[in-house]
Amino acid sequence: MEFSLIDRIRQLTAQHRDDVRLGIGDDAALLVVPPGQELAVAIDTMVAGVHFPVGTAATDVGWKALAVNLSDLAAxxxxxxxxxxxLSMPGADTAFVDGFAQGFAQLAQSYRLALVGGDTTxxxxxxxxxxxxxxxxGKALMRTGAQAGDAVLVTGTLGDAAAGLQCVQRNHPRDEAQARYLIERLNRPTPRVAAGLxxxxxxxxxxDVSDGLLADLGxxxxxxxxxxxxxxxxxxRSSALLDLFDDTTSRDLALSGGDDYELCFTVPAQHVAAVQADLAKLGCGATRIGRxxxxxxVRVRDREGHWLESGHQGWDHFNA
Known part of the structure; x- marks a missing residue:
């Protein structure tokens, strides 16, 4: 049964690339890094009930499992x-595997990304x-180059995914447009690959903002x-977030909620306008939020000019 599941995944995620000499089906993949390129590698693990609510649609789980990793490459x-x-599963669930692979492939095809191997257990x-x-x-973006005087910017909107999780946990009516939007942002984040490039x-x-703005900017x-x-x-903050949550709650979700997978970055002040114009053309935009x-x-100043007390700084897997 294991090998039939692997074959289902292979069929549903098939993507031809000339730099893949040997993909799924052997003890290891054989891959070719193009001349003049460095290899960036990232890995993330998602656990049911921790990274996505139990009962999340398999297609959404497949999409998100890839999206959170593509976000690391974007950063x-x-x-x-x-x-x-x-992939570990309690049993040989063909329906889940098919849905998972379809969601994974839907996002992978956007980037011509090839699944070249793995394991099931x-x-x-x-x-x-x-x-x-x-x-x-020498062109990779890193966390080490920010300098005093640089502007701090973020792509997209913040707090949506954490708000979507609250909608799920509180059984908020799914037929409400704002709740649907927020839950979609939780289940199907958009990796900002083009923005990173x-x-x-x-x-x-x-x-990338995975654990919350305060934690990740930190x-x-x-x-x-x-x-x-x-x-x-x-x-x-999105109109959906502001419609369903008050200003203080939406602010706190934007600061500490996490799971948005937007990019937070710093830019020399004289380049802000040009960078914002470039990212506006990509559709995600970029908002200057500080310096x-x-x-x-990281310090946060409220609308009245007072410094907020530092509270929850973001997600920490080993801090209950």
């Missing part, structure tokens, strides 16, 4: 190429995906040995 300014998949529903992408030498040579530092600050001041009034300062950590 590095890398072009996606290959993926490996490790019996256990709690757990999905690990490793992605590989290409970036020209556009930021090469312009952003001084970059990270990683940039720690790696770059700087601090950051954020203006809460500038946080980009890099000397010091350490």
């Amino acid at each position: 590095m300014g890398a072009t996606p190429a290959w993926a490996l998949l490790a 019996r256990g709690a529903l757990t999905i690990s995906v490793a992605v590989h992408g290409f970036v020209p030498p 556009a930021l090469r040579g312009h952003a001084s530092a970059c990270i 990683h940039i600050c720690a790696s770059s040995h700087v601090g950051a001041d954020i203006e809460a009034a500038l946080l980009p 890099v300062v000397q010091g350490e950590g």
Whole structure:
């Protein structure tokens, strides 16, 4: 049964690439890194009940399992190429595998990403995906280059996915357009790959917002040995989020909610307008929300100009 499931995944995710010498079906894949490119590699694991609610549609699980990894490549300014998949399930659920593979393939096809191998086993529903992408030498975006005086920007809107999770947990009516939008943002995040490519040579530092803006911008600050001041009034929030949640709650979700997989990045102040124009053409836009300062950590100022007390800083798997 295991091999028939593997064959189903292979059929549903088939994607031809000339740089794949040998894909699914042997003990290892044989892959060719193009000349003049560095290989960017990332891996993420999703566990049912932790990274997605139990009962989430298999197609959405497949999409998200790949999306969260493509987001890591986006944050590095890398072009996606290959993926490996490790899938654990309580039983040989063909219907789940078909739905999962279809959702995975739907997103993979957008980037001509080839699934080149992996593993299936019996256990709690757990999905690990490793992605590989290409970036020209010296062009990768990293967390280490932010400097005092740089502007802090984010793509898209923040807080939607965390709000979508609350809609699911509270059994919010799914026929309400705002709830549908927020739940879709939770289940099917958009990896900002094109934005990451556009930021090469312009952003001084970059990270994807997976654990919450405060936590992830904090990683940039720690790696770059700087601090950051954020203006809460500038946080980009969707109309759906603002319609269903009050200003304080929506602000807190935008700061700490996580799971949005937008890009947070820093840019020298003189390049902000040009970068915003470039990302506007891509459809995701970019909002300036603060600036890099000397010091350490992230501070947030409210609409009245008062510094907010630091509370929940974002998701931590080992901190209940």
